[in-house]
Amino acid sequence: MDQHTLARVNLFALLRCLEDLPAVDAAARAIAEGKAETIQFTVGGVGAARLAIGGGRIEFLPGPGSKSIHLWFPKAEALNALFAGKGNPIPLKGLTKIAYLKGPFTILTERLGYYLRAKPELLADKGFKEANASLSLRAAVYALAEIGNSDREGRLNAARMPDGEVLLAAKGGPELTLESKGGRLACRKGLPARLRARMVFADLDSAGALLRGEMDSYTAIGSEKLELGGFVPLLDNMNKILGLVPRYLN
Amino acid sequence: MQTYSHARSRELFARATKVIPGGVYGHLGPAEGCFMPVGAYPLFSSRAEGAYFWDVDGNRFIDYMCAYGPNILGYGDKDVEAAALAQLKEGNCVTAPSPRMVELAELMVDTVAMADWAFFCKNGGDTTMFALMIARAATGRARAVLTRGGYHGVAPWTQKEGHPGITSADVSNNLYVEFGDYEALERLFAEHHGEIACFMATPYHHPVFEDNRLPPEGYWQKVRALCDREGVVLAIDDVRCGFRLDTGGSDRHYGFEADLECFCKALANGWNVSAVCGKDSLKDAAGSVMYTGSYWLSAAPIAAAIACIGKMRELGAAGLCMEKGRKLTQGLAAAGRRHGFDLRISGEPSMWFMRIAGDDSWQTHQAWVAECVRRGVFFTNHHNHFINTALTDEDIAFTLEVADEAFAVVAKARR
Structure with missing residues (x-):
């Protein structure tokens, strides 16, 4: 696996999912309502991103900036090790706040893992199942953009995507827009300003089933659990990148 | 309604x-x-x-999809069906091929203007793969020039790097050019002088997702001359167009002669047989390539093709x-x-x-x-x-x- 792309997925896709955790998880909500901290993650050769926690919300901010805690990872592998539970960052700022990292921040990442790596017995709970589907869809779409911009095969397919905005959504769930421009991909929340193609799940259950691997995409399309429409060259090449997502998120 | x-x-x-x-x-x-x-x-x-x-x-x-092309005389055409069913009673997939195989080859040579010989397979992709192998065997060169967006089947070399199951090695011998851009083709041939085995294209450009394009005036004649000059095999993928533009081959329709021409789709009105037709100069190379399949010489589809070609000629x-x-x-x-x-x-x-x-x-x-x-x-x-x-x-x-x-x-x- 391409460690650089994996680090981008971890940094810009998985951390970004924390934004939506308070909406589904009480523990995350409590942390978001607690002490305000801004944590910056800087990864050598990859980039930086920040999480602003406080005021009842978690905000993901790409790029460096003001922060109260600064964590440094010399290279992609170091960040990936942290996400695999096998490594630790080097704190550059906020040395006195190690307790926050070991406490509230660790709880946040564990809660995210709890929803994304769903144990089968938990899926019997409707609320959990919806949270799993919603967060998994966000993680997949955020990761899609990173993989399209970084992974070798991803870049080949992104380069084949014409310019335009694709709606990726689940009815009753998240609405995300993937923008392709000059072979580069970017993802944002909300509806496209000018929709050129769409990939919309009939409901969150269908999205969850596909993302958990319980249903394949062709079956989803044929059984109308996943509706595709619009400018097919956008969808066709995007789907090739989507096919790479499990390599990084699993 | x-x-x-x-x-x-x-x-x-x-x-x-x-x-x-x-x-x-x-x-x-x-x-x-x-x-x-x-x-x-x-x-x-x-x-x-x-x-x-x-x-x-x-x-x-x-x-209006006609099974994506095979249905040209109408589904279940009585003459084609009768020929196939009669052959089925006599024998179909047998250790030795039926005389129908020779009869179909003779008929194709008589029908397809460029053909000196015919070779039978099952699907369109079998024929394009074979055409490429013949060109390589004949020229001792590896590269193929293809048109961007052109479709020649689903074998790995016909697909794109980065697609599931396709490696860079699969497409490493491919060069690409825009259909109808003769000058670009000429430049590509010059850049890769002595490396190109074949130029493979459809008679006109009929990709998915975009307006289809007819060849510009004089395009194929210039391409023919270029291929002759460079010793490159001109292989026409007539799998989709074959018999719908001209019963004598789509190269004839556009006023040139291919070295190799691939047929499938309308060849037998839905019975499963495909064919590569070629010029005499490539007959030895074709014979030298090890290429076969379990059902390729089955007689019933071949009998259907004989009836289908006969009827297509008769009806125009x-x-x-x-x-x-x-x-x-x-x-x-x-x-x-x-x-x-x-x-x-x-x-x-x-x-x-x-x-x-x-x-x-x-x-x-x-x-x-x-x-x-x-x-x-x-x-x-x-x-x-x-x-x-x-x-x-x-x-x-x-x-x-x-x-x-x-x-x-x-x-x-x-x-």
Whole structure:
């Protein structure tokens, strides 16, 4: 696996999912309502991103900036090790706040893992199942953009995507827009300003089933659990990148 | 006009997904077939006859995909079926081939203008792969020049790097050029002088998703001369066009002669046989390549091809398909205009491509096609269509009535 792309997925896709955790998880909500901290993650050769926690919300901010805690990872592998539970960052700022990292921040990442790596017995709970589907869809779409911009095969397919905005959504769930421009991909929340193609799940259950691997995409399309429409060259090449997502998120 | 529903198709699809990857895979399936929205389309057929097929819910469709090309004389053409069934009684897949094989080769040499010999396989992809191997065997070179967006089957070398299952090594010998750009082709040949085994292209450019393009005036004649000068084999993939432009081969239609020409689709009106035809100069190379398959010499499809070619010649099938296609497409464009839509027709009339202009997201086009399918006219969204000789003036009139109503529905939704 391409460690650089994996680090981008971890940094810009998985951390970004924390934004939506308070909406589904009480523990995350409590942390978001607690002490305000801004944590910056800087990864050598990859980039930086920040999480602003406080005021009842978690905000993901790409790029460096003001922060109260600064964590440094010399290279992609170091960040990936942290996400695999096998490594630790080097704190550059906020040395006195190690307790926050070991406490509230660790709880946040564990809660995210709890929803994304769903144990089968938990899926019997409707609320959990919806949270799993919603967060998994966000993680997949955020990761899609990173993989399209970084992974070798991803870049080949992104380069084949014409310019335009694709709606990726689940009815009753998240609405995300993937923008392709000059072979580069970017993802944002909300509806496209000018929709050129769409990939919309009939409901969150269908999205969850596909993302958990319980249903394949062709079956989803044929059984109308996943509706595709619009400018097919956008969808066709995007789907090739989507096919790479499990390599990084699993 | 009443619209169709597809309850049994859905039930069958649900069963299929349990035991078949994708339920219905490939170009006949809802994903690759761009069924948008899927709910408008039938997923399984129960029978077919002439220009029609009936789905498992009993709905009749005028079929403008013709099984993506094979149906040229009408489904179940009695002469072709009789020939195949008679051969089945005598023997089909046998240790020694039937005399029908020799008869079909003789008939193809007599029918296809460029052909000095014929070699039989099963699918179109078998023939393009073989053509490439012959060119390599004959020239001792590795590279193939292909046109961007050209379709030559699903073998790894015909696909794109980065697609599932395709490695960079699979496509490492491919060079690409725009169809119809002679100067670019000439430059590519110069840059790779002595490396190129073959230039493979369709007679005209009929990719999915974009307007189809006819060859510019004099293009093929210049390409022919260039290939001769550079010692490059000119291989024409006539799998899709073959017999719909000219019964003597699509190279003849455009006034040149290919070195190798690949046929499938309309060759046997739906029976499974394909063929590569070639010039004498490549006969030894063709014979030298180890290339075969379990069912390639089965006699019943070969007997069907003999009957099909005979009937296509007798009817002047290509001319008939062109004429019907012209009438139909003119009517479709006129129906669009009546409702304020600019339906652009491209390619050859016997296998035209269409799209609604000014529809950047293609959603209007997809909505219109879906309304046609719901009313019994089977179009598909972004692939060229096909005409067969069984299509009647009444069928065309009905199609235009449906198209008109479908445009009205889409226009109303747009307001």
